[in-house]
Amino acid sequence: MTPIEKLEPGQVRISGYEYDDAGNASGPGPLETLTLGELDGTLPHGFVRGPELVRSYRFNAPKMGLRRKIGELRQKPKIAGSLGRLTAYVLALALESIGGEPMPKQREKAALLVAGLTVGDVFALSMDWRRVCAPRGIKFEDGSCGHCGSGWSSVRINLDTVGVRALPADATAADSPRARVGLYDGIPFGEGTVQTVVVKPPTWLDFLWGVHGEAQNNKTLLRARTLGAAICATDIEVGGRPIQRLPLQALDELMPDDEALLDETISRIVPTPEMVVEVDCPDCGQKNVVPMDPWNNPGFFGG
Numbered sequence: 001m002t003p004i005e006k007l008e009p010g011q012v013r014i015s016g017y018e019y020d021d022a023g024n025a026s027g028p029g030p031l032e033t034l035t036l037g038e039l040d041g042t043l044p045h046g047f048v049r050g051p052e053l054v055r056s057y058r059f060n061a062p063k064m065g066l067r068r069k070i071g072e073l074r075q076k077p078k079i080a081g082s083l084g085r086l087t088a089y090v091l092a093l094a095l096e097s098i099g100g101e102p103m104p105k106q107r108e109k110a111a112l113l114v115a116g117l118t119v120g121d122v123f124a125l126s127m128d129w130r131r132v133c134a135p136r137g138i139k140f141e142d143g144s145c146g147h148c149g150s151g152w153s154s155v156r157i158n159l160d161t162v163g164v165r166a167l168p169a170d171a172t173a174a175d176s177p178r179a180r181v182g183l184y185d186g187i188p189f190g191e192g193t194v195q196t197v198v199v200k201p202p203t204w205l206d207f208l209w210g211v212h213g214e215a216q217n218n219k220t221l222l223r224a225r226t227l228g229a230a231i232c233a234t235d236i237e238v239g240g241r242p243i244q245r246l247p248l249q250a251l252d253e254l255m256p257d258d259e260a261l262l263d264e265t266i267s268r269i270v271p272t273p274e275m276v277v278e279v280d281c282p283d284c285g286q287k288n289v290v291p292m293d294p295w296n297n298p299g300f301f302g303g
């Protein structure tokens, strides 16, 4: 392992697929749109197993007994205290198999398998499971119309309208996106300064697994964890050893320009569900766009 090749400040090189703001992919093939609500599904990104990019999964039937078991996870403080852990444990129970292989019997093992998926894949799985459990749509609480101001007490949201951008069906392990980024200011580390980094789509384990309680609402901390999780190689050595991962404290040195550049680049290589849905106001009939991200929707996961 040698340090990676340097880029000029502000330069970004992407390999594999890339996404624009509208969620359109560019690469060797066209964008796939995933259908939610079936027991069999496709991960937007997937993970590499041998030469293969594994993307298929299957949910268990959403019977009441299973949903009760999932609801009981909320009573376990060690699991429910962390949104990241709760999400992984919920999906571990909800899933029957990933990539054709049954989920591990041991619960912790199954949850860790889910947590090894990319953040975008876990969001997509969570959204899909909600859709499977709520074929008539979910009830939206505490919302109000942005046009007429009327409060909504009984609006149902049909999750079919959630867009999930995904790698094309024939994508291979080599298409799994990576980006090399030349930083403007760089990150002081050891005796030197990191000028160029490689970023990959971060996993749920790196990003949220260890975040508890109040920290879940700390957007700066979550962003730092995302960036830290995404960086997988750098252009420096310390004591003759190439540095691949940077500790969270090193990222405290990030200047806003570099933070924005890294953030933008990560969003270009991460296939994620479009976390908004369109809702017609029952009173005035106008369309509203409602954010569906978990931080604005307590109880988003585990339903």
Ligand SMILES: [Zn+2]
Residues within 6 Å of the ligand: 145, 146, 147, 148, 149, 150, 281, 282, 283, 284, 285, 286
């Ligand atoms: Zn209205």
